[in-house]
Amino acid sequence: MLSKHDSIQRDQLEMITLDQLVPPNHLVRKMEAAIDFTFIYDLVKDMYSEVGRPSIDPVILVK
Numbered sequence: 721m722l723s724k725h726d727s728i729q730r731d732q733l734e735m736i737t738l739d740q741l742v743p744p745n746h747l748v749r750k751m752e753a754a755i756d757f758t759f760i761y762d763l764v765k766d767m768y769s770e771v772g773r774p775s776i777d778p779v780i781l782v783k
Contacts, residue, residue: 764778
């Protein structure tokens with residue numbers, strides 16, 4: 721159905737989570753359940769400094 725949206729509706733904010741965007745049977749969810757990615761921390765710990773700004777989680781980068 722074709723409908724016109726007024727400017728009030730276009731300015732509204734909608735909040736959604738990543739869980740809502742990824743279907744329950746998606747390959748990423750199956751990989752998350754099957755693989756323990758915590759081994760990555762041991763592989764990269766020497767590459768991260770103890771000082772400075774916080775980095776992006778290396779597991780997130782690999783995924």
